[in-house]
Amino acid sequence: MTMKNAVAETPRRFRTTEPDARTLAGEHAQLLRDVGRRAAPVLVLAESGVWPTAELRTLVRYLRTTVLRQASDEEVLLYPNGSTAPFAELSADHVHLHALTEQLDRADTTHCPCPELRVLVDQLHTVLGRHLINEQAVLAALAASVDVPSAADLVAGTQAWLPTSDEPVRILLDELPKEKATQQCIERLLRMRPGQTAEIRSSEDGDLRQVCAWMHDFDSTGYGIAHIHAGRTQSAIQITRRHTT
Secondary structure, three states, X not given: OOHHHHHHOOOHHHOOOOOOOOEHHHHHHHHHXXXXXXXXXXXXXXXXXXXXXXXXXXXHHHHHHHHHHHHHHHHHHOOOOOOOOOHHHHHHHHHHHHHHHHHHHHOOOOOOOHHHHHHHHHHHHHHHHHHHHHHHHHHHHHHOOOOOEOHHHHHHHOOOOOOOOOOOEEEEHHXXXXXXXXXXXXXXXXXXXXXXXXXXXXXOHHHHHHHHHHHHHHHOOOEEEEXXXXXXXXXXXXXXXXXXX
């Protein structure tokens, strides 16, 4: 097998079937397939001892712009108040995918030999594949006799799949990748619907102050901020997106 043909071929473990793309299962199948296509050349080059500079950059870019974006959309539209099991486990998987993407983004020849890079890429694919299966199973159980719609369709329709409750979104900064925790928290807050409230907890007061300062400077009229009691080891704030005319 030549290198050219090896790079073009998708490894068997990355091959998937493709159900209807308008369903969540179909959307997930396409997502996993596209990750596989970008991961394949990274693995082939790493196995041959060649550092895949451009190929790794392409994979990381896709993970950031598509996979992690998909994760964010799903949390907002499919289980917006999922702070308890089994939704908490699904959200934790999203955090894990963020962390693995960060590791791949920081990987270089000095600190990550080719064999370690292969292990990391395989780990990401395993976590993603297992998560997508678990997520489909959880949501399918709620959907009963109907197919769970794709996140893309829900985004286009600007509506949530299930009726939302009055429970606040809960964001635990300590469970997010430290260097991206504030950014990811703010991105989630900006996607709240009018009238929705988020409770943000952290063991670091400084992180909460950063979130408060950013939201206040961004739109002090559209977002209300309050400090609430969270216990001895954590501080907490509550942010509400106000109804505006």
